[in-house]
Amino acid sequence: ALERTLSIIKPDAVAKNVIGEIYSRFEKSGLKVAAAQMKHLSKAEAEGFYAVHRERPFFSALVEFMISGPVMIQVLEGEGAVLKNRDLMGATNPKDAAPGTIRADFADSIDANAVHGSDSLENAANEVAYFFPATSVYAR
Numbered sequence: 001a002l003e004r005t006l007s008i009i010k011p012d013a014v015a016k017n018v019i020g021e022i023y024s025r026f027e028k029s030g031l032k033v034a035a036a037q038m039k040h041l042s043k044a045e046a047e048g049f050y051a052v053h054r055e056r057p058f059f060s061a062l063v064e065f066m067i068s069g070p071v072m073i074q075v076l077e078g079e080g081a082v083l084k085n086r087d088l089m090g091a092t093n094p095k096d097a098a099p100g101t102i103r104a105d106f107a108d109s110i111d112a113n114a115v116h117g118s119d120s121l122e123n124a125a126n127e128v129a130y131f132f133p134a135t136s137v138y139a140r
């Protein structure tokens with residue numbers, strides 16, 4: 001089915017200047033950018049976005065990392081977009097990420113892991129709405 005998912009290019013990948021290379025992978029897989037915004041998140045914004053992880057031991061490190069520099073946030077649209085984006089990203093820990101995935105090629109550690117992608121259709125809807133009002137997401 002046609003889906004939308006939220007993708008974030010994290011501060012490490014923005015600093016490495018690989019926004020375009022990552023966008024190219026989205027486009028080559030058939031995903032379309034339906035909204036995009038570069039933003040330096042506030043602590044409150046990062047904490048709110050990752051609220052599901054609040055009780056996890058890595059939460060404060062995650063938030064500090066996500067506010068360490070600007071991120072590139074996009075809505076990706078396409079057939080099976082949630083799973084397709086997760087396949088492109090590879091495993092959360094780059095040590096486990098399959099060759100040719102975004103994390104295998106650009107991530108340095110489980111914290112500095114280059115990209116975030118929604119893990120379910122339900123979370124995708126919430127995450128898209130967290131950053132983009134419905135009127136700023138464009139059907140592609």
Ligand code: CMP
Nearest residue numbers: 053058062092110111112113115116117
């Ligand atoms: P992300 O997909 O953005 O979702 C939560 C992030 O927490 C994850 O990517 C990792 O960068 C980070 N993280 C750090 N440690 C862990 C861990 N043990 N398990 C899952 N995520 C972790």
